[in-house]
Amino acid sequence: MLAKLMNSAARRFGYEFKKIGERIDTEDGYQIYRYYDGDGHFDYEKYKATQTKANQKKLANVWVREENIEFLSNYIRETVGEPAFGICHGTRRGKEQEWFIKYLGCEVIGTEISDTAADFPHTIQWDFHEVKPEWVDRTDFIYSNSLDHSYDPDKCLNAWMSCLTPAGICILEHSSGHERAHEVDPFGAHISQMPSLILDWGRGRFSVREIIDAPSMKSSLKYMKYIIIQRV
Numbered sequence: 001m002l003a004k005l006m007n008s009a010a011r012r013f014g015y016e017f018k019k020i021g022e023r024i025d026t027e028d029g030y031q032i033y034r035y036y037d038g039d040g041h042f043d044y045e046k047y048k049a050t051q052t053k054a055n056q057k058k059l060a061n062v063w064v065r066e067e068n069i070e071f072l073s074n075y076i077r078e079t080v081g082e083p084a085f086g087i088c089h090g091t092r093r094g095k096e097q098e099w100f101i102k103y104l105g106c107e108v109i110g111t112e113i114s115d116t117a118a119d120f121p122h123t124i125q126w127d128f129h130e131v132k133p134e135w136v137d138r139t140d141f142i143y144s145n146s147l148d149h150s151y152d153p154d155k156c157l158n159a160w161m162s163c164l165t166p167a168g169i170c171i172l173e174h175s176s177g178h179e180r181a182h183e184v185d186p187f188g189a190h191i192s193q194m195p196s197l198i199l200d201w202g203r204g205r206f207s208v209r210e211i212i213d214a215p216s217m218k219s220s221l222k223y224m225k226y227i228i229i230q231r232v
């Protein structure tokens with residue numbers, strides 16, 4: 001109603017208001033923020049620009065904790081064996097790949113959509129919704145605390161899972177801070193919804209193996225978990 005009134009006033013001066021984005025509560029019980037161009041279609045360039053701007057603004061921040069990566073490195077050794085190659089998605093300063101390399105001694109790369117990727121070792125500028133052919137079926141583990149930055153978590157998780165070896169694991173960090181979607185974090189869901197969402201998105205190809213408490217987390221969080229996903 002308000003938008004209609006504003007539009008009719010604006011049109012008198014030759015202008016028009018257009019929706020540039022909105023948070024949607026999906027039927028599946030999660031939230032997604034949609035980026036629109038002027039015609040109501042998905043605007044990828046807006047998504048990329050939003051992520052890049054936020055990355056540049058928060059470039060000094062490190063979310064991931066070394067203690068947790070040491071714990072996950074031991075977990076990977078116990079479940080997958082000695083890994084040869086791992087990928088971390090959405091890595092900003094690249095600390096997770098640095099620490100996985102330290103504790104596992106294997107090749108680990110990180111993806112980062114922002115052009116700041118070039119400033120950090122073992123990091124490539126890359127949108128994690130896409131897959132490089134050389135990753136497919138040959139990645140022993142994937143780690144990410146950034147699935148909440150996905151504009152399409154179904155597409156994203158399927159891309160990541162296609163990279164794993166048959167015994168490989170995907171580790172998603174999910175905390176109470178991942179519940180609400182907004183312009184910078186376009187995917188939000190409560191931890192209790194994640195297993196069924198993952199089962200849905202996997203369409204029989206992958207599912208949750210277990211969910212583990214993180215050994216260390218910020219005191220402001222209610223919970224922080226690792227969701228371990230494996231091919232079926």
Ligand SMILES: C[S@@+](CC[C@H](N)C(=O)[O-])C[C@H]1O[C@@H](n2cnc3c(N)ncnc32)[C@H](O)[C@@H]1O
Pocket residue numbers: 051052054055061062063064089090091092093096111112113114126127128129145146149150
């Ligand atoms: C919450 S931050 C986490 C950074 C880092 N993992 C940490 O723990 O400090 C999310 C990061 O993912 C990056 N990102 C967002 N969308 C991405 C995408 N589609 N592909 C790759 N990186 C992305 C952002 O630029 C940002 O640096």
